[in-house]
Amino acid sequence: MQDVTIRLGVQELIGHYADCIDDDRLEDWPGMFTDQCRYLITSRLNHEAGLRQGIIYAASKGMLQDRVMAARRANLFEPHRYRHIIGPIRIDQIDDGVAVVRSNFIAVRIMHDGASTLFATGRYLDKIDIAGTPYRFIERLVVLDSDKIDTLLVIPL
């Protein structure tokens, strides 16, 4: 039986992550990762074939900050938001201050004109630092069920 405190902390981190993106508080997003971190959005096909190149890859908190800078100031695109719906969160393993966690998500994309479409579904495969507070992501793999992206991806998933 896992410690209920750990379970609640993990739930809080994953829920906070989705809110932060969906509420357009992208500046808070890099702070949810440890300084040495790994963030990768890829497809199930790439993931299962062991192919390492996905869609977005960050190997440091700085690279996450650069993603936010680019979305805010560099890249041009039509305004839109996501709504994440996260499924049940399962902790596979807790070892040496690190929780290995998985959850499923769907992300609806809401364009500025109100058009809503199912943009992405997939699975989060996380390694979470639970030694300190608040909990932080050491690694977050976003494995998309489909290998197709409609138009572009600029806001992280």
Place this chain on the structure above:
Amino acid sequence: MSDAESSVAWPSNALSEVPFRVYTDQAQYELEQERLFKGETWNYLCLTVEIPKAGDYVSTTVGETAVIVVRGEDGAINAFVNRCAHRGNLLCLKRNGNVKEFSCIYHGWIYNLTGQLTGVAFEHGVKRQGGMPSDFHKEDHTLRRLRVAELNGLVFGTFSSRTPDLETWLGPDVVRGAKRVLNRPLHLLGRGTQVLPNNWKLYFENVKDTYHASILHLFLTTFKINRLSQPGGIFIDANGGNHFSYAKMDYSEDASYKDEGLRSDSDLRLADTSVIDQVDEYGDSISVQILTIFPGMVLQQVRNTIAVRVIRPRGVDKTELEWIHLGFDTDDEAMTERRLRQGNLIGSAGYIALEDGCIGGFVQRALKYNDEGNGIVMMGGHEAESQTFRASEAAIRGFWKHYRALMDA
């Protein structure tokens, strides 16, 4: 082919005027399938490394036409339509795999790895009743084959018997450009597809458009990945549709961007520069080379990112763009990690590429019931010839030169 008449009217023989209706007309789109994708062109099929062994296959499309590419028992690569000769069913439903033969699930007709019909279920009937008549001959029902050619790890196919051999058709400059990038055995790093809400030609023109790159894409300009002031040029083949443009690394200050006051020339800074840290792996200080093969393939080197992009039309206002990310067998872990980090520049979330995912859709929306008249591509003149500068739309004019020749327009 459609019976409908195309409503596309070209204002003149000039390459620098393009009727907007060419992006919206359904009959034109159907003619393109026949005359371009199934015509005298070489279309990208797959990577050689995807089908190393006999029986390895990939199913893909040339334009919208379903095609199977398979390595035969003799080691040669065969390509034929993915359509059973019997009732037209898709023979192959999976993206890739390994087979001894292709067996149609509908009525069990069997084809060997060269596309020859070798088996027909109940050919001689059941209990001496039924079966095929005596004038049926399996050898009359071979699958329609494409001619196949390889170029440094890429496999191409053509439906036409009249297409010149691949290297002749590409022309010496484009062959040289392709061989420069693909100079070692390839290693597949990943792939993904971006669905573009626009006509396929808007994307292909965009890739050939050296004028827009450092204006639309702030990242290219601010981080000095590609500015029109860098030394470079454009090579266009004699047909016009195949080309490459290149730019050399040059970090000197240039006044022309400052004078234009472009938003793309910003003071932004990166927190982690590994996304742009390049090594000069070809030893020629070329930092960007964009090469196109008519009508639907791009080979890019942007810093240390190597990718094939395949443009697949999916209707008059929809296009699938597949990104095939590559490294080389000789890459060590540091080089692979470098390519993966720079990979953020390209693809559907690419810092220098994502705008191209939406810009064609903006054009397509603007053209809705507003497609009379002509666009103009006159930067750098009216011709479609190689140039030593890149403030030019010459490669786009080359596209229309080749397009109009094959479309008989």
